Amino acid sequence: MTHQSRTTILALLERHGLLPRKAYGQHFLADPNLIDKIVAVAGVGPDDSVLEVGAGTGVLTAALASTGASVVAYEIDRRFQPVLGETLASLDVDVRFGDIMDADLDSDLDGEPWKLVANLPYNVGTPLVMDVLLEVHKIRSATVMVQKEVADRLVAEPGTEDYGVPSVVVALTAQVVERFSVPPQVFVPAPQVSSSVVRLDRVEPPAMIDEAIELARAAFGQRRKMLRRSLAERVPEPVFEEAGIESTGRPEDLPPAAFVRLAEVMSHA
Numbered sequence: 001m002t003h004q005s006r007t008t009i010l011a012l013l014e015r016h017g018l019l020p021r022k023a024y025g026q027h028f029l030a031d032p033n034l035i036d037k038i039v040a041v042a043g044v045g046p047d048d049s050v051l052e053v054g055a056g057t058g059v060l061t062a063a064l065a066s067t068g069a070s071v072v073a074y075e076i077d078r079r080f081q082p083v084l085g086e087t088l089a090s091l092d093v094d095v096r097f098g099d100i101m102d103a104d105l106d107s108d109l110d111g112e113p114w115k116l117v118a119n120l121p122y123n124v125g126t127p128l129v130m131d132v133l134l135e136v137h138k139i140r141s142a143t144v145m146v147q148k149e150v151a152d153r154l155v156a157e158p159g160t161e162d163y164g165v166p167s168v169v170v171a172l173t174a175q176v177v178e179r180f181s182v183p184p185q186v187f188v189p190a191p192q193v194s195s196s197v198v199r200l201d202r203v204e205p206p207a208m209i210d211e212a213i214e215l216a217r218a219a220f221g222q223r224r225k226m227l228r229r230s231l232a233e234r235v236p237e238p239v240f241e242e243a244g245i246e247s248t249g250r251p252e253d254l255p256p257a258a259f260v261r262l263a264e265v266m267s268h269a
Contacts, residue, residue, distance in 0.1 A: 003032035004059040004087070009188045012057050016083050020189055024077055025121035028056045029145075031186035035063045041178050041199055042117045042143035044069050051109065051139065053100045053118040053128065056080060058087035060119055065091040072109065074100045076121075100128060105136045112138035119145040122191070126150050126166055133173040133200070134213070142174075143199040151179060151196035158255045164223070168216045171256035172209055174200035211263035212256075219251035219259075226250060239265050 004012070009028050013019065020026035029035055038060065044050055046068030055061045055073040057080065065071045065088070072094045075084065084095050096108075101124060116132060116139050125146040132139050146154075149162075154170050156162035170176070182195040206212065215234065222230040228237060228247035240247040243265045245258055 003035060003063070004028075004030065004057060005032070006030040006188055009057055009059070012083055012087070016079075018079055018083070021077065023123075025054075025123050026056060026077070027119075027122075027187040027189060027191050029059050029119055029186060030188045034182065034186055035060055037180075038117065038119075038143060038145070038197055039063050039067060041180075041197065042115055042141070044115060044117060049109070049111065049114045051105070051114050051116045051118070053116070053124070054121050055084055055095060056119075058084045058093075060117070061088060061093055061095075062091060064117055065093050070094075072096065074098065074103065076100070100124065101131075105132070106138065109136075109138060113140035114138050115140065116142040116144065118143075122147050122150075122193075126153070129154065129200075130166060130169055133169055133202070134209075137202070139202070141177075141199065141201045143197065145182065145195055145197050148181065148194040148196045151198050154198060154200075155179060159252060161252075163252050164220050165213070165216050168256045168259060169213060170200060172212065172260065173202060173205045175203050177201050206260045208260055208263040208267065211266065212259040215262055215266075216251070216256075216259045219254070223251050227254070235262060235266060 009030050044064055044067050048069040050064050050069045050071045052061055052071060052073040055075040061073045074096050076099050078097050132142055152162045153164060153166045155176050156167040177199040179196055179198045182197060184190040218234055219227060219230045226248050237247060243261045
C-alpha cells in the first residue's frame with residue numbers, strides 16, 4: 001500500500017481543481033506513520049467491518065481497506081467523488097456520499113460488530129461520538145481523531161473544568177483504551193488547533209442510562225447553579241437525601257454513577 005504524502009495530497013487537490021472547505025472541517029492527514037498508528041490502535045484487521053467518516057482524499061480509507069477489512073466510508077463533499085474513485089480504485093470500499101449526521105446507522109450498517117475509525121471533521125466530533133455511544137450499539141469501538149479540547153471533554157474527570165455531559169456519556173458507555181496527541185503540522189492544510197486520537201471500547205451501560213443522561217443534561221445546562229436549583233423541576237429534595245447526594249453541590253462535583261443513582265431513586269419515588 002502506498003500512503004499519500006503531503007506532496008501527493010496537494011497534487012491530487014490541484015489536479016481535480018479542489019480547495020479544502022472550512023465549513024466541512026477538511027484537514028487531510030499527511031503522515032504515513034500516524035496513519036499506521038491509528039489503524040494499529042483501532043485493532044483493524046481482516047474480517048472486521050469498519051465505518052469511516054470524512055473519507056476526504058482516501059488516505060485513511062485506503063489504509064483501513066488494505067488490512068482486509070470491509071470498509072464503509074461516508075463523505076459529505078461530492079466534489080471528492082473523482083478523487084476517491086482514483087485513490088480507492090483497487091480497493092473494496094463502499095463510499096457513501098452524504099451527511100453522516102443525517103444517516104440512520106443502525107439501518108445503514110449491516111450486521112455487527114462494527115468499528116468506527118475516523119479523522120472526524122471538527123464540527124461533528126462531539127455530536128457524532130455521543131450519538132454512536134448512545135444509539136448505535138452495533139458499533140463496538142470508536143477510534144477517532146478530534147480536536148484536543150473535544151478529547152479533553154470526552155475523558156474529563158469530575159471536579160475539572162472540562163467535565164460535562166460528554167464525559168458522563170463516555171464514562172457510562174465506554175472504556176477509554178488509548179489516547180495520544182497529534183500536532184497540527186501533520187495535516188493538509190494545518191489547522192489552528194492541536195488534535196487527539198481517542199479509542200473508546202463499548203461497555204454494558206447501566207439500566208437507567210437514558211434517565212441518568214437526561215438528568216446530567218439538565219444539571220449541566222445550568223452548571224453554575226446548585227443541584228437543588230438546576231434539577232428543581234425533576235428531583236425532589238428527599239430524592240437527593242435517599243441517593244446520598246448533597247443537593248447544594250454542583251453538577252461538576254457528581255461522578256457519572258451519581259447521576260445513575262439519582263435516576264434509580266427517582267424511578268422508585
